Amino acid sequence: MRAQIRLGSVSGIRIGLHYSWLIIAFLISLSLAGHFRMNNPEWGDGVIWTTSVFTSLLFFVTIVVHELSHAIVAKSHGLPVRSITLFALGGIAEIEKEAGDARTEFWLGIIGPITSFVIGIICLTVLYGFGWRPPNFPRTPLLAMLMWIGYINIMLAVLCSGECQAPEVKLMRPTGCKLPRL
């Protein structure tokens, strides 16, 4: 999948957005606005929308980190990585060569869910450090954002584990990490 909006590059790996990402980013922000409004009715519209948009953007940053973990493992095994593209269904890391052995293929696939899980646990641990206890909903935007990012990454780790597959070069099928249903 070719990125239409280029964001830059990390260690020679191009990071970009497909136009379809804009639609899902809008829908996630919309869904988050409803979620924050329901749980924090005392927040004003400005706070709700700002928190929703920032949470949505931060979520996509965590998807890039997830894809970068696939890319780093691939590169460390001598597999060239062309790009990372965010699109409507998640993110893909285009790796230009097959893993070659089952062990590399395993790590190439499993590292994404591990990364998302670690991100999720870090978010919830920080939240816990700030005094949050489940099932309460955090009252401040920053902590509410952290909780959503924490939960969604743990969910992504569980639901994406079957989707994070090693690439098949001949078909140019990259590792695809689809978003869980929100």
Ligand SMILES: [Zn+2]
């Ligand atoms: Zn993945």
